[in-house]
Amino acid sequence: MGAERFGRGRRRPLRAGLVLACSGVLLAGCASMPDSGDVRGVQATQGPDSQVRVFPMPPSADASPVEIVQGFLEALTSDDPQFEVARKYLTAEASKDWNPDSSTVVLADGPTTEVDRGGDEGGGDRTYTLTGQKVARVDAQHAYQPVGGRYREAVHLTKVDGPDGQEWRIDLPPDGVVLGDSDFQRIYEPVDKYYFADSSSDGDGQRELVADPVYVRGQIDPLTQTVKSLLAGPTNWLExxxxxxxxxxTQLKKGTKSLSPDDQNKLKVPLNRKADHVGRAQCMEMAAQLLFTIDDLTPSGVDEVELQRADGSQLCVLSQAQAETIAPHRTVGRPEYQYFLDEKHRLVRMGGIGSGSGSGTASELEPVPGPLGNDDQTLRSAAVSRDEERAAGVSLDGRSLFVAPLTSGGSLGDPVVTSRAKSESDRLSTPSWDGRGDLWVADRDPKDPRLLLLEKGAGEPIEVGTHDLDGGRIEAVRVAADGVRVALLVKEDGKTSLRIGRIERQDGSGERPEVSVVRPRLAAPQMEVTAMSWAGGSRLVVVGRESGGVQQIRYVKCDGLTPSGGVLPGLNGVKEIAASENDQLPLVANSDDGIVRLPVGAAWQTVVEDGTAPVYPG
Incomplete structure (x- = not known):
């Protein structure tokens, strides 16, 4: 339920301004510390669970201008909680004005320092320019967004009076924090905050929880940082x-410096007066948001949370088991089956994954009950509803979309959508069911490209507004379980990219709603993506290649971050891929080796040699 973890990239060798130390809470797991000798830089490769902390060194009295600039940049990559050492490189006035929480600019390889040759080498001021290739920007809400272009910002230094004479200090620092991508992924931890889908997005009377990914400094009390971010509200894109x-x-009670669970894994959260008068039902929903958000932020987890009024009295108490009843979380469910099309282009299913380790075998394959599992209608793609009671299938020629129950008996009926495109490759995409029970499909007809929605999989299709795509053609669509986010493969100028859009529903002029995909954002911006699937609350698995590179299978975040440790074992000729939003279930792919799957902690395994279009429910 927490954010899917990404591996930290290999750190470059430590430089003169940084010192490594083991975290005090896990000192027994660290190498013994010598009690004599000099502090020396070391080379280390840090994994995602590393307890090594990096501390900065303050400026020396005789530091040169370039050493001041480099020392300041090094301090930005440290685990100094309030950037107190970084501020020692600034003048008093600059330290007062500088706000490291305003934004973080992430560069491909970290900032390069260039001296301004036009400055006075012998004078009392000096200017340097920081340059680099921008990768992303993290805003004051801790939200990540890929950006491109060159970074270029001036840093000005002046001489100030110090205890031992004049010293160089920075009086014009960069805005916020600037660092390299590897340092960002080492320092910052991904967290999924959880909010309820807006009431206008209700489909079955049960609001869904929606993951809102943010990034907190992993060694600086991430639990308290995350709770504060949750209370501050959703990020602007999702709001x-x-x-x-x-x-x-609502905020933490004034004076609350740090939160931590007790020895019974119970977390007490004191709130300010804004929450004093909420009712029990609302309080339980507040606590459910909190429990799902902090699920992975402590070594042993949090089993129970207690929300408190400003005077310390109890508002409500909620356990993990109760949270599941208040806010059923579809991303943690276990589907009964995996599905794909066999050599006869029938929809088949494979059991053995719903209650155990996901170790179903080819011997457990069977055609699905109902008309999509027999030979009456051959298929090129299919999708199974999240309750596994219905399926949608696209005919082998791509022209017709059918919906049928997964029960024995009955006939197929008429198609619910028909494409008029002349070419088979320009017709209907693979369909997708959202958590509301609605069915989505793209018609790729060049003369009339459309994204269509069928409420509850039936009725007249609703044409979904896609004006923000600027004319790009939708090649594939996958809707998240929450029903408010959609992943699209969009082809534009001969290149196919992955974009994540926000689904907005409004009351229309009649009984039917108006539905639009708004502000689609690039994910995996460096890749040409050919296949994708949701693989968690804020994560997708994609197949594609970078410019000039070979095909990769990797995880990406829906906000556009490409985790350095997200590359999966190689596989030849992957055409389609499917993942469950429960990350304990295996990936399934259609490759040159047939239908294969990748259980957690294992290698790719062949299920059948002949088959296509693997899917999980959704």
Missing amino acids: PVVRSRFPSR
């Missing part, structure tokens, strides 16, 4: 389609 049950301006 129009979700709601927090915490009253507006």
Whole structure:
């Protein structure tokens, strides 16, 4: 339920301004520390669970201008909680004005320092320019967004009076923090905050929880940082389609410095007066948001949370088991089957994954009950509803979309959508079911490209607004379980990219709603993506290649971050891929080796040599 973890990239060798130390809470797991000798830089490769912390060194009295600049940049990559050492490289006035929480600029290889040759070498001021290739920007809400272009910002130094004479200090620092991508992925930890889908997005009377990915400094009390971020509300991109049950301006009680669970794994969270008068039902929903958000942030987890009023009295208590009843979380369910099309182009299913380790075998294959599992209608793609009671299938020629129950007996009926495109490759995409029970499909007809929605998989299709795609053609569509985010493969100028859009629903002029995909954002911006699937609350698995590279299978975050440790074992000729939003279930792919799958911690395994279009429910 927490954010899917990404591996940290290999750190470059430590430089003169940084010192490594083992975390005090796990000192027994670290190498013994010598009690004599000099502090020396070391080379280390840090994994995602590393307890090594990096501390900066303050400036020396005789530091040169370039050493001041480099020392300041090194301090930005350290685990100094309030950047107190980084501020020692600034003048008093600059330290007062500099706000490291305003934004973080992530560069491909870290900033390069260039001296301004036009400055006075012998004078009392000096200017340097920081340059680099921008990868992303993290805003004050801790939200990540890929950006491109060159980074170029001036850093100005001046001489100030110090205890031993004049010293160089920075009086014009860069805005916020600037660092390299490898340092960002080492320092920052991904966290999924959870909010409820807006009431206008309700489909079955049960609001879904929606993951809102943010990044907190992993060694600086991530639990407290995350709770504060949750209380502050959803990020700007997601805010129009979700709601927090915490009253507006709810914060931690003044004076609360740090949160930690007790020895019974119970977390007490004191709130300010804004939450004093909420009812029990609302309080339980607040606590459910909190429990799902902090699920992975402590070594042993949090089993129970207690929300408290400003006077310390109890608002409500909620356990993990109770949270599942208050906010059923579809991403943690276990589907009964995996599905794909066999050599006869029938929809078949494979059991053995719903209750155990996901170790179903080819001997457990069977055609699905109902008309999509017999020979009456051959298929090129299919999708199974999340409750596994219905399936949608696209005919082998790509022209017709059918919906049928997964029960024995009955006839197929008429198609619910028909494409008029002349070429088979320009017709209907693989369909997708959202968590509301609605069915989505793209018609790729060059003369009339459309994204279509069928409420509950039936009725007249609703044409979904896609104006923000600027004319790009949708090649594939996958809707997240929450029903408010959609992953699209969009072809534009001969290149196919992965974009994540926000689904907005509004009351229309009649009984039918108006539905639009709004503000689609690039994910995996460096890749040409050919196949994808949701693989968790804020993560997808994609197949594609970078410019000039070979085909890769890798995880990406829906906000566009490409984790350095997200590359999966290689596989030849992958055409399609499917993942469950429960990350304990195996990936399934259609490759040159047939239908194969990748169980957690194992290698790719062949299920059958002949088969296509693997899917999980959704």
